[in-house]
Amino acid sequence: MIVTPAQAGVQFKVAWIPAFAGMTNGHLTTIHRNIFVNISGRHNTRREANMSYEYGPAEKKDCATLAEFINMASDGVVEYLFYDLVPGMTPAQLIAHNLENEDTSHSYKNAIVARDGDDVVGMALSYPSSYHRITDEMRGFFPADRLAHLDNFFASRVENSWYLDTLGVFENHRRQGIGEKLISLTQKKAAENGYKALSLIVFADNALAIPVYKRTGFKVVRKVELGANEFIQHEGGSLLMNWGFTR
Numbered sequence: 001m002i003v004t005p006a007q008a009g010v011q012f013k014v015a016w017i018p019a020f021a022g023m024t025n026g027h028l029t030t031i032h033r034n035i036f037v038n039i040s041g042r043h044n045t046r047r048e049a050n051m052s053y054e055y056g057p058a059e060k061k062d063c064a065t066l067a068e069f070i071n072m073a074s075d076g077v078v079e080y081l082f083y084d085l086v087p088g089m090t091p092a093q094l095i096a097h098n099l100e101n102e103d104t105s106h107s108y109k110n111a112i113v114a115r116d117g118d119d120v121v122g123m124a125l126s127y128p129s130s131y132h133r134i135t136d137e138m139r140g141f142f143p144a145d146r147l148a149h150l151d152n153f154f155a156s157r158v159e160n161s162w163y164l165d166t167l168g169v170f171e172n173h174r175r176q177g178i179g180e181k182l183i184s185l186t187q188k189k190a191a192e193n194g195y196k197a198l199s200l201i202v203f204a205d206n207a208l209a210i211p212v213y214k215r216t217g218f219k220v221v222r223k224v225e226l227g228a229n230e231f232i233q234h235e236g237g238s239l240l241m242n243w244g245f246t247r
Contacts, residue, residue, distance in 0.1 A: 058111035060100060065120045066111055067096035069168035080231035081146050105131035112185050114178045122169035124182040129163040129199055156224040158199035158242045162190030183216045197244040204236040218243045
């Protein structure tokens with residue numbers, strides 16, 4: 001049964017929910033978590049090479065799919081934060097509800113999507129890095145110990161940069177250049193908003209995503225400590241990466 005936030009008695013408005021750009025292998029490799037099996041199954045027709053996709057801004061009707069990408073890209077972080085907080089609601093349902101809010105950085109309005117016909121098959125969510133932080137709203141919603149575990153992540157940013165929060169492509173649409181196209185469009189978006197740099201955070205053990213970022217001009221700024229646990233099953237923490245304009 002799907003329960004809405006209103007039915008659950010939750011006034012849910014969190015300005016930022018963490019999802020790490022490329023922190024799962026989701027946009028380049030098979031989605032390996034059981035929670036994501038049905039996501040790839042919905043898109044079981046492989047595209048022929050060089051067939052075109054349409055790119056553009058996300059729409060409000062896309063929020064449920066965008067939430068799946070965010071959950072996928074966090075590879076355990078979203079589950080860790082939201083686990084058992086609202087009875088009857090999954091993390092993806094809570095995120096989808098939050099994405100519908102047009103007044104926060106974490107809104108569908110800040111997402112670029114790739115479409116295969118009517119289906120959203122890839123997305124990039126981005127906004128100014130100044131919003132990458134723990135807010136008072138988050139402190140009032142999430143348990144303090146969970147936020148403390150992610151303190152280094154929330155404190156790590158490239159100041160005055162545009163921040164790529166989430167990048168994801170469904171499994172059966174990988175290797176079509178969608179990820180790199182979405183990065184390129186996000187770089188253009190950063191420039192259009194007056195920013196000279198684009199930053200992101202990726203798990204340090206993501207051996208497939210990191211080369212893609214490096215190939216598109218990103219460089220490692222520093223390591224960000226992030227301890228593994230039952231939900232976050234990655235070793236070695238994460239990496240803060242940055243791309244800047246060349247002159």
